[in-house]
Amino acid sequence: MKETLQPTPKDLTLDEINQRFATDETARAYWESIHWPNGPVCPHCKNADAKHIWKVTPNEAKKIRTGLYMCAECNKQFTATIGTIFEDSHIPLRKWLIAWYMLCSSKKGISSLQLQRNLDLGSYRTALFMTHRIRHALKEPVFKDKLTGTIEADETYVGGKTRGRGRHFMGNKVPVFSLVERGGRVRSQVMKYVTGKNLKAALKSNVEPSATIMTDELPAYRKAAKEFASHQAVNHSAGEYVRGLAHTQSVDGYFSLLKRGVVGTFHHISEQHLPLYLAEFDHRHNTRFLTDGERTVIGLQKANGKRLTYKQPK
Numbered sequence: 080m081k082e083t084l085q086p087t088p089k090d091l092t093l094d095e096i097n098q099r100f101a102t103d104e105t106a107r108a109y110w111e112s113i114h115w116p117n118g119p120v121c122p123h124c125k126n127a128d129a130k131h132i133w134k135v136t137p138n139e140a141k142k143i144r145t146g147l148y149m150c151a152e153c154n155k156q157f158t159a160t161i162g163t164i165f166e167d168s169h170i171p172l173r174k175w176l177i178a179w180y181m182l183c184s185s186k187k188g189i190s191s192l193q194l195q196r197n198l199d200l201g202s203y204r205t206a207l208f209m210t211h212r213i214r215h216a217l218k219e220p221v222f223k224d225k226l227t228g229t230i231e232a233d234e235t236y237v238g239g240k241t242r243g244r245g246r247h248f249m250g251n252k253v254p255v256f257s258l259v260e261r262g263g264r265v266r267s268q269v270m271k272y273v274t275g276k277n278l279k280a281a282l283k284s285n286v287e288p289s290a291t292i293m294t295d296e297l298p299a300y301r302k303a304a305k306e307f308a309s310h311q312a313v314n315h316s317a318g319e320y321v322r323g324l325a326h327t328q329s330v331d332g333y334f335s336l337l338k339r340g341v342v343g344t345f346h347h348i349s350e351q352h353l354p355l356y357l358a359e360f361d362h363r364h365n366t367r368f369l370t371d372g373e374r375t376v377i378g379l380q381k382a383n384g385k386r387l388t389y390k391q392p393k
């Protein structure tokens with residue numbers, strides 16, 4: 080029984096996921112193994128002493144839910160969803176976990192409409208609420224360490240329509256700035272105004288001074304990357320894309336996946352929600368060498384202890 084609840088070593092199909100989370104009991108046991116790797120912890124008084132925590136036997140007649148625990152230290156009851164993004168949700172945990180798998184395993188992401196259909200959710204609003212809450216959980220509040228080595232920095236414009244207004248017209252497109260560690264991690268952010276000052280601040284707070292910065296010829300990068308060990312720029316407008324090690328192909332690749340996801344899967348992303356989608360795409364990039372199962376578990380671990388702040392849209 081226990082083995083089937085462990086993070087899966089291989090990629091899962093939707094069918095296998097559905098079997099794994101066929102009941103709320105198996106889904107709950109799975110979440111408990113991620114939320115409490117060393118056994119239950121009382122969220123009220125932090126008591127983790129197994130001798131002073133009891134599992135309450137579920138009893139439908141007495142309205143005692145599955146997954147209920149009793150803490151003998153503080154005399155309060157709790158479950159594994161208290162204080163997590165799953166708290167106060169009427170959606171079964173089973174469906175939540177399937178949604179996590181689906182979002183983490185699709186290369187370009189999944190639309191809320193698809194989720195609504197696949198999980199037989201009551202409304203599109205519910206599906207949107209779930210995907211946004213998952214993305215919210217994936218978003219890192221503050222990064223603990225900085226990117227190192229060779230860093231490709233670039234900006235792109237996402238969403239909106241600019242047709243027929245000339246190449247400098249931005250319309251309602253939103254600038255996204257990404258930093259890609261060559262062969263490593265990515266960090267993306269919405270940058271309302273791509274100025275030397277903003278680029279410099281973003282580079283400074285995310286990249287080690289010893290790094291080599293690779294950009295295109297945008298003049299703003301010259302000043303922004305000044306304080307780093309080295310800065311090399313390729314001149315895209317002059318047709319130069321690669322000059323030895325100087326290129327921005329990693330960040331270009333990231334942007335092309337992001338754009339295919341935005342155009343193909345999401346159709347319309349509001350500026351307000353764009354940071355959530357960036358968190359989703361960054362998470363998939365940063366775990367790209369892992370299996371779908373592992374990617375999901377790492378995502379769920381990020382959700383751990385992250386008290387819900389994303390509210391149901393009205």
Ligand SMILES: [Zn+2]
Nearest residue numbers: 121124150153
């Ligand atoms: Zn307690």
